[in-house]
Amino acid sequence: MAKFDSYQFEDFLNDDSFITWLKYGTDVNGYWQEWLNAQPLNLNVYNEARAYLLTVLSTDVIIDDPQHQQQVWDRVEKGIIGHERKRATIKQLRIWSSAAAATICVFLGGLWYYNSKVEITTGYGEHRNVTLPDNSLVKLNANSKVSYYRAWHWHKLREVWLQGEALFDVKHLNKQPGDVKPNEQFVTHAGDVNVQVLGTLFNVKSRRNNVVVALIKGKIKVSGTQPGSHSYIMNSGQAIDYQKNDVNLRLVNSLNNKPLAWTEHKMMASGMSVGAIIENFEDTYGNRIVVDSPALLNKQIDGTISVRTRESTLYMLANLLNATVQERDGVYYLKSK
Template identity: 35%
Template sequence: MEKYYQYSFEEFCDDTYFLRFVKGEDIKCNNDWENWVTTTPSNIDAFKNAKLYLEQVIHPISIDIDYQLQEDNFKIIESKIRGTQKRNRRKAVIYSIVSLAAIITGLLIGLRWYLNDLITIQTSYGETTMITLPDSTHIELNSNTKLSYHRSWKWTNKREVWINGEAYLSVNHINKNPKEILPKERFKVFAGTSTIEVLGTEFNVRNRNQNTLVSLIKGHILFSDIRFKNKSIELQPGDNAIANSNKIDQIPKDKIKSVPQAWTKKEIISQGLTIENIINYYEELYGKKIIVSDLNILNKKIDGSISLNNPSIALYTIANLLNADVTIKGNDIYLTINY
């Protein structure tokens, strides 16, 4: 019974054991409460008021009522109800504010995601595909290549793409006044640590193993790399440039040993490529590993074309050039040279 020394009028009215006492249905309950009253609790008035109130509610007989006491009790109850209503209204306002803040936060998070999220296209080994960007720029992706661009392309006016692998780009020229080039008219390609900036042009970019090779077909481009912050190269049609861990530089035309964009026609056109160059390119495109029985053969140079219509044709063309037997074990291809 200790807890009842702290009870208020409302708590007595809500208590099941107190209600049993008022109903007079339980002798033990009656004894407990009579003994409790003899201890002269400080909240005896709350006890009496609650008992009287419940007796009026429960018993169908007429009893003498202290109307002033009844009025006081009703005022207490009404005051509690108003207090509860105020608290509920206050809670409703707070809930509305919190809900609105949550909605705004959600919208901001969604907007931030939309502005920063990238759409990514990945080609598998032996697969090529053509992509048309929102500005009508066309990009052909070579095998084992990933292209990314902002989902919010149309809203941010940023013509930017990220390429890992090899691609041929035909960039739509949207500049109207060559004397005034707006930021939204520039097209940027990020290839590893390298950046290619153009207005409208056609070029091939190959970014693999931290090496970036750019070959310009039409127009002009500005080529730079964050590893060499103080240097950029402006290329004209027919120019080639490379960026690797050692340098960023233009490649003399007589040093170009292949037609860079030949892959778009499903072939390699060699103008003095070594067997090692060709094998490395094959491995990049098809995800296989070629092991030759004689490493000295890797320095052999060849001229001509190799079909890339499918990996088997390309492989057996290489084998014929080397007069080699082919053994395939999973992803490993063994070329045994015949002398």
Template identity: 35%
Template sequence: MQIAKYSNYTLPDFLEDDDFLLFVISPSQNDTVFWQQVAAEYPQQTEIIAEASKIIKAYRKQDVFTNEANQSKVWLRIESSLQKDQVKPKIFSLNKYLRVAAMLLLVSSIGISLWLIKGRQNEIDTAFGELRTVTLPDGSTVVLNGNSKLTYSDNWDKNSREVWINGEGLFNVTHINKDPAHIKPSERFIVHCPDMDIEVLGTTFNVRSRHNKTNVGLVQGKIRLDYVDAVTGKQSLIMKPGDYVQHTYKKALTRITLPAPEKITKWTKHQLLFNDASLAQISEIMTDDYGYQVDFSSPDLANFKIEGEINVPNVEELIETISTTLPVKITRTDKNITITKLNP
């Protein structure tokens, strides 16, 4: 698949694209990584991608079709909904979607027994700048940062406790295992990221997984990471409280010790915390979590660094801190920010 071809895709284009359809229906790890790259490369397509996914998922929630008439009714409802929203990049033809219906029906028929075993899938998405606390079926909680997604099933009584995350979340996991030497499948808790899996028993840890990079900080407890190293292949790492690791997909993992690991949870109180951060690192948080578009008038500006700690409650104060600390000028229009050098 070529990323560039999706730069100008319309909603109907996505609904007709087999690769996108399969990603929404049954995403693999490689699919997830690829579509994260598409969203990162073409942020203007994010809303259209989300809408196309919503339509396909809504279609999957319908009962298994027993005849063509039922198929037609569903697609007529979809078309009617699209027309009400005034999404008219081109005329929809029901026949174009019959192959989509057939594919969805095939997947549903093959996977219906697995669906019954795994239970209903829950998907929680947060908007830019939004924080949301999610209580999982076992009582564990996850605080989701802005522009993040958490997926899990309801049926955890017979299966592993598994969640999938894209974005950032602070996990507080309920400890239900009484015998560490004999862990039942339903007692395992696994967090799936695009580039690694995290297994825990009971603990508090922070996960940030974006742009094929995953950062994990352990506040308390014990967790194990399973990941792929570029040289040695599959690897595992046991983390202890205070450990902080950074991993880029199929590249080396780095590990440091945090003197105050509880600080990595500051974002859950709407605090923006940075230590010796470059403008590139700061702008990444503003873009990923709050939906800003940050442009530098020259590439070297991205390397400008603010020494020491920044701890502010909002983006406005962060911008003020940058302006008063560095020799730069910041121009802001809504969520578009341009940073230029001040003349000497």
């Protein structure tokens, strides 16, 4: 019965027990009479609904007080108007909420697009050519990854991140050498080193906590990311070997492995240790090489070594060391003859 206390005009008309009570005089369990005896606060609403329903159900004309009849019809009209307003309000709220949801989705989508990166990777033994959105070219060595902002043109700098080794051929944008705008700069992040360029050709190798930058042509600025690190201006033909704060600036021709040899699937060794050759093989193909004599790791090699396939590299290395090769569980063992 307590629920009757909150009934509005429409609620009475939608209640089957109310209709039965008025039409047949049947009061299930005496609820309606008991409720009326309690003189509820919405008794006037009950009377209006009762009069309206009796008008509908009666086959005889029911003469009611004109004033009361007007109140009933005013109530009906008010209910209809209120219902229409409610529907209009709900519709408007749905439109607003849909617009707000769409705005949030657009904002979040834009934020994701602005901060997300495109990542391009190579597997073991794989090379890949990458064209950046500004038409700069990147040749990616095996077991390497280059990434850049998806919203490339929304950022002030042209930036790429490198893990592994790559050759960069950067498109020259600035027209005035002495007036370089932020969006004309190109920065490569590799390990603990940032390489800032304008338009140039350079190779970056970032492996085993060691970064080697070889400048083929142009001019670059190499800076360490660690506190207290220095910056170095490099010219064509120079290379820098950067391991934390241990920096070695030298000529490209003095490197024990020519920096662009890998683009032709080769190592061009000049006083290159066997240990360094093995590291290069492991970085390229992912397999370990174990030698039976640690002293062999310090042996220096001169000459060209093919790295086109795993087998060709192992074959040439075995010949250079006069050793046999055995493979167990993906590990290659070099044993001196």
